[in-house]
Amino acid sequence: MIIENTGFVKCELVLLGELFFFFSLNYNPYNNYNDCAINIIFRHMGIILIYIVFILFISCGNEFGMTLTEVSILNDLPDLNSVITEDSVNEETIKISSKICSKIRDEYVKAQYSELGSSDSLSVASNKLPISDKISRNRHLNKKLNKSIEYIHSLCIEITLIFIIITTLNIMVVIKDSNNERKELQGFDGKWYYKCPLNEVDLPLNVVEFLGVIYLMIKAKKIWNFTFIFKCTKYIGYATSIWIFLGPLINLLSNFILKDRSRSTMFFNSIMNGICYLLILILFIWDKVYYILIKHGNNINDFFIGEKTDMCFLHKSYTCECIKNKSKESQEVLKKYIEFYKYCCQVIIVKNGRLQYISKSNKNSMKFLIE
Numbered sequence: 001m002i003i004e005n006t007g008f009v010k011c012e013l014v015l016l017g018e019l020f021f022f023f024s025l026n027y028n029p030y031n032n033y034n035d036c037a038i039n040i041i042f043r044h045m046g047i048i049l050i051y052i053v054f055i056l057f058i059s060c061g062n063e064f065g066m067t068l069t070e071v072s073i074l075n076d077l078p079d080l081n082s083v084i085t086e087d088s089v090n091e092e093t094i095k096i097s098s099k100i101c102s103k104i105r106d107e108y109v110k111a112q113y114s115e116l117g118s119s120d121s122l123s124v125a126s127n128k129l130p131i132s133d134k135i136s137r138n139r140h141l142n143k144k145l146n147k148s149i150e151y152i153h154s155l156c157i158e159i160t161l162i163f164i165i166i167t168t169l170n171i172m173v174v175i176k177d178s179n180n181e182r183k184e185l186q187g188f189d190g191k192w193y194y195k196c197p198l199n200e201v202d203l204p205l206n207v208v209e210f211l212g213v214i215y216l217m218i219k220a221k222k223i224w225n226f227t228f229i230f231k232c233t234k235y236i237g238y239a240t241s242i243w244i245f246l247g248p249l250i251n252l253l254s255n256f257i258l259k260d261r262s263r264s265t266m267f268f269n270s271i272m273n274g275i276c277y278l279l280i281l282i283l284f285i286w287d288k289v290y291y292i293l294i295k296h297g298n299n300i301n302d303f304f305i306g307e308k309t310d311m312c313f314l315h316k317s318y319t320c321e322c323i324k325n326k327s328k329e330s331q332e333v334l335k336k337y338i339e340f341y342k343y344c345c346q347v348i349i350v351k352n353g354r355l356q357y358i359s360k361s362n363k364n365s366m367k368f369l370i371e
Contacts, residue, residue, distance in 0.1 A: 001298040002288050005338045006230060007345070010053045011288070017053070018281045020046030025274055029266040036196035037174040044205050045167055047247075050280065051212055052159045054236050058219045059155055060341055061233045063148040065226035152344045153358075160347075166205075173201050203255060210248035216240050227305050228337055235283045242283075246276030306334045 003011055024043035027035040183195040220237035223229060250272045254265050291297050300306070349356050 001300075002291055002303045003297075005300075005342070006232060006288065006303060007342070010056065011285075013049050014053050014281070014284055017046040017049030018277060020049065021277050022046075022274070025270050028270045029263040030196065031194050033178060033180075033196065033198075036194070036198050037178075040196075040198050040202050040205075041167070041170050041174060044170060044209075045163075046277075047209055048163050048166060050277075051209070051216070052163060054239070055159065055212075055216055055219075056152075056155065056345065057230065057233050057236055058216060058223065060152055060344065061223045061226060061229035062219055063152060064337075064341065064344070065223050065229040065233075067226055149344050153347065156345060156347045170201065174198065202251075206248045206251045206255070210244070210252060213240055213243045213247060217244060229305050230341075231303050231305055232284060232287060235287065239280045239283045242276055242279050246272050246279075250276075300331060300334045300338070304334055304338060306337065 020042045024039045024041075024046065027039040028043075030036040030039055177197045180197045183197075217237070217240040220233070220240055223233065224237060251269055254269055287303060288297075291299070291302050296302050346358055349358060
């Protein structure tokens with residue numbers, strides 16, 4: 001369940017990207033054009049695949065995750081001057097969870113209290129709003145949520161096209177430069193090394209990847225304290241810190257400082273990059289492997305952050321340890337939220353044995369509600 005809900009395809013793409021990258025290390029240092037071409041093509045294919053999955057996780061968390069402040073506003077908590085009983089706490093917890101779930105399905109501020117039962121001690125201020133204000137607010141929030149869905153849909157298509165374009169261009173450059181004369185230069189270590197003409201392509205790709213990782217880290221920092229996001233999103237945030245310093249930056253520094261591609265320089269880059277992507281792989285898969293081994297793979301709370309929305313009514317806090325509601329209702333809320341994540345990332349589905357493209361115009365929160 002942990003792999004399925006996190007995204008089986010996403011996990012496979014990260015593993016494929018890691019496989020491509022470590023396969024490329026077998027051809028570095030390189031002594032001829034073919035080895036150089038294999039190294040550059042597979043290395044950058046692997047890096048881009050990993051980046052695609054990470055930017056998708058971070059972007060979904062940024063669009064659909066919530067801060068504790070937003071959750072507090074959403075819940076619009078009642079005045080708790082009255083005596084709090086265990087029954088009232090449970091009833092209010094269900095009410096909060098239901099409202100959060102409905103937010104996902106685009107109608108999260110509509111009055112649902114009649115379905116859950118009403119009580120003077122549990123009435124909320126939002127019920128006192130005029131009907132016209134409620135309708136206006138619902139339309140605004142519905143429009144905002146649908147924009148987020150459209151953004152994620154467009155992002156899925158764009159990053160797929162970018163991967164195809166970059167890979168195609170790399171292959172075209174490899175074919176174009178395959179007839180260049182062999183050149184050998186003497187490095188700082190006094191040894192002669194093969195100068196690959198594809199190094200002129202490798203440098204700008206390293207720059208683009210370095211800037212991309214910086215952008216990824218900035219986005220990851222924004223959702224650091226969000227709730228209703230996958231826990232692996234935070235591990236991706238840790239991974240970006242390692243990625244910046246041990247990834248493309250190492251290649252750029254060796255390029256600008258050493259200014260040669262001697263075997264010793266390439267060997268150093270390979271070791272540092274290998275450590276970098278091994279740590280990234282560990283950070284991404286450790287929780288999945290661990291929870292499956294201890295047979296907690298079906299426990300949503302172990303891989304999805306949602307428990308912070310449980311409120312301690314005594315301390316008016318979401319972070320204290322007094323209340324950790326693990327009720328069936330809250331579990332259903334998390335399942336629904338995860339389904340919503342999966343729905344937003346779907347671009348192509350299998351229907352009646354055929355691949356079917358889901359257009360952006362047909363994908364919105366109301367469609368999710370109906371389905």
